[in-house]
Structure formats: C-alpha cells, structure tokens
Amino acid sequence: MPRSAHIVSDVMTHTVVAVGREAPFKEIVRTLEQWRVSALPVLEGEGRVIGVVSEADLLPKEEFRDSDPARVAQLPDLPGIAKAGAVTADELMTSPAITVHANATLAEAARIMTHKRVKRLPVVDGEGRLEGIVSRADLLKVFLRPDDDIEEEVRREVVAHLFPAAGETVRVSVNEGVVTLTGRVKEAVLIPAAARLIRAIEGVVDFDNQLTAAPHTAQRR
Secondary structure (H helix, E strand, C coil): CCCCCCEHHHHCECCCCCEECCCEHHHHHHHHHHHCCCEEEEEECCCEEEEEEEHHHHCHHHHCCCCCHHHHHHCCCCCCHHHHCCCEHHHHCECCCCCEECCCEHHHHHHHHHHHCCCEEEEECCCCEEEEEEEHHHHHHHHHCCHHHHHHHHHHHHHHHHCCCCHHHCEEEEECCEEEEEEEECCHHHHHHHHHHHHCCCCCCEEEEEEEECHHHHCCC
16 A cells, blocks of 8 residues: 655644733743744634744834834834734734644645745644644655665555566665666656656655666657
C-alpha cells in the first residue's frame, strides 16, 4: 500500500500559548518573550480562535512613539497607525485568523502559508477551537526523512508498479533527498509518470532521470 501522506497533526505543536482578547499590550510582550514565540493566537469563549497578534502588530507602538499626535492624525489611513494607539489584543490582532485543520496535508498547509504570507497557522477543530499550531519549520520536518526510507518507498511504490518487466534493470539511488533512476525500460511513456510519483513522495527534494528507453519504444509517436 502507498505510504500515507503526513498531515498537520503529525508535525504540529500541541501545547500552544495564547491570550484572550482583553490581554493588555505589555502582557502580550511579556508572553512573547517568555515563550520565545513571535505570534500568539487570540481566543474567546471555549478556546475559539478569533485572531492572531504578532510582533509586527506591536511594532507600530514604537514606530510612532515620537510622532506628534496632531501630525499622525493627518496621515493617510495607513496600516499600523490605528495599532500605534492600541492597548489590548482585541485592538492589535489580525482578524479573522488564518487557520488550518489538523487533517489537512502538509502541502495544503504550505500553500496557505505561501498565499497568505504567514509564518505559522493556528490549528483548529470543526468549531474553530484551538488544537495546536504549525509553523514553516514544522512543515520542513519531512525533509529529515532518511534516504534509505525514501529509496525503499520508491522501489516499492513506483518501480515495482510502473516497470515490473524491467524491474531488475531499474536502479534506485537517493542522495540528500535527490532520487536517481538509472537503467533501461520498455515503456518510455511511463517515465513522466514515474517523475510525478517520485516528486510526490514526502522527503524527496528532486528527481534525476537517467532512464533510457528500448530503441523500438523511443520511435513510437
């Protein structure tokens, strides 16, 4: 059977520090410093995530600290000006929070982070309650997978299924996550399919195709 794809719950941090919407500015700063994190989910009720407050949300307080209030009031409605006067998580947070579910694949989580330009995602259940948090570093853990483990999966799930007749002539090697197939196969049309399947395997960095097709196969249209 194919190896199941890792999901967010496999790599997320289950113990998460968070704040309530009424948390004051200095408490937020102290919490970030104490737990050595750069952002905190903001919760209400029974742990429902309503926003995220990050270091970036706090910086306007320092950025506009020396500014003349009358001058600031005349500035365009730039992001950050309102937050410069904020004193609670409710006023500081980015809302609604960008979240992900625990059963989402790592690829889905990575796409959300990329498209929304965030570094971490609160993980929530179906009711929006906090279950954990997943970061960019968590998603990269799949690339710690040993080369031997990747090689065994490529042999079992790709070579054995696509090239059974040429199985003994197809050699698999993996070095630092880069998979190389060498040898001769009868069906050249299957090589692109092999490339797609190999690149979809977790932990694979790249695929180097060194396969050649039998002469009569290469002449097909």
